Amino acid sequence: MTKKKIIVFMPAHNEEENISGVIARVPRDFHPQYEVEVLVIDDGSKDLTVQVAHEAGADHIVSFPHNRGLGAAVREGLKQCCLLGGDIGIMIDADNEYPPEQIPDVLTPIISGRADYTFGSRFKGHIQGMKLHRRLGNYTFTLLQAILLRRWIYDGQSGMRGFSRDAMENAVIIHDYNYAQVLTINLVRQGYRLEEIPISYQVRTKGQSFIKFRQYVSSVIPAIYKEMRRPVSRKRKATVQMHRDEPSL
Numbered sequence: 020m021t022k023k024k025i026i027v028f029m030p031a032h033n034e035e036e037n038i039s040g041v042i043a044r045v046p047r048d049f050h051p052q053y054e055v056e057v058l059v060i061d062d063g064s065k066d067l068t069v070q071v072a073h074e075a076g077a078d079h080i081v082s083f084p085h086n087r088g089l090g091a092a093v094r095e096g097l098k099q100c101c102l103l104g105g106d107i108g109i110m111i112d113a114d115n116e117y118p119p120e121q122i123p124d125v126l127t128p129i130i131s132g133r134a135d136y137t138f139g140s141r142f143k144g145h146i147q148g149m150k151l152h153r154r155l156g157n158y159t160f161t162l163l164q165a166i167l168l169r170r171w172i173y174d175g176q177s178g179m180r181g182f183s184r185d186a187m188e189n190a191v192i193i194h195d196y197n198y199a200q201v202l203t204i205n206l207v208r209q210g211y212r213l214e215e216i217p218i219s220y221q222v223r224t225k226g227q228s229f230i231k232f233r234q235y236v237s238s239v240i241p242a243i244y245k246e247m248r249r250p251v252s253r254k255r256k257a258t259v260q261m262h263r264d265e266p267s268l
């Protein structure tokens with residue numbers, strides 16, 4: 020029996036200290052019907068990220084010659100997942116803050132066919148080390164998305180997200196700087212079913228967050244506005260098969 024494919028992709032910018040730990044922790048053999056591959060999107064790193072990722076066992080590495088931004092990198096990750104024949108994709112930050120061990124949990128709703136888009140949700144799970152101003156920023160941007168989408172969400176800025184093939188093919192990320200909010204607004208408005216799964220999160224101990232408050236707010240707010248103004252047609256294909264024959268994880 021040929022197996023289906025899950026691709027775990029990581030946007031990475033200067034993560035030589037962290038990325039090997041993330042790649043090593045990716046579970047490769049957790050479902051009998053799926054094989055797992057790792058894809059790194061290197062966004063013009065100036066350190067040894069590419070070499071370290073290669074040595075740690077990344078199956079595919081795509082490098083941008085210059086830094087383009089996290090939104091551009093996630094867009095490229097989704098595109099490459101489709102080109103590489105992924106049936107399911109999952110992104111996880113390369114900075115060791117999110118738990119690769121919980122990839123199976125975050126993908127269960129997609130594998131079972133009840134969701135198209137999932138978040139590993141820190142605020143439904145366990146958080147270690149998040150500073151107060153980051154917590155408040157997360158609450159604010161999550162609340163904004165909940166209001167715009169008229170549905171409750173818990174962790175709108177999660178760096179761990181799963182995608183069905185259909186969602187990957189139709190996702191639009193309208194700016195290069197970031198993806199978090201505009202991607203969720205885009206997919207939910209297209210009718211894709213979102214589910215959040217509790218995860219454990221530990222703030223990075225090495226390297227630096229790229230987020231600067233002013234730049235973040237002045238890039239993200241106009242992008243959210245622009246995304247909300249775009250006409251969106253419902254693209255989600257009806258679920259044909261309920262996958263009842265698949266073993267649960």
Ligand SMILES: Nc1nc2c(ncn2[C@@H]2O[C@H](COP(=O)(O)OP(=O)(O)O)[C@@H](O)[C@H]2O)c(=O)[nH]1
Binds near residue numbers: 032061089092227
């Ligand atoms: N593609 C891309 N990825 C980046 C950039 N800056 C950071 N990242 C990656 O995006 C992920 C999240 O970045 P991080 O700075 O930790 O953001 P935070 O977790 O929200 O503080 C990590 O895997 C980083 O390597 C960038 O300029 N471009």
Ligand SMILES: [Mg+2]
Binds near residue numbers: 112114178223228
């Ligand atoms: Mg981070």
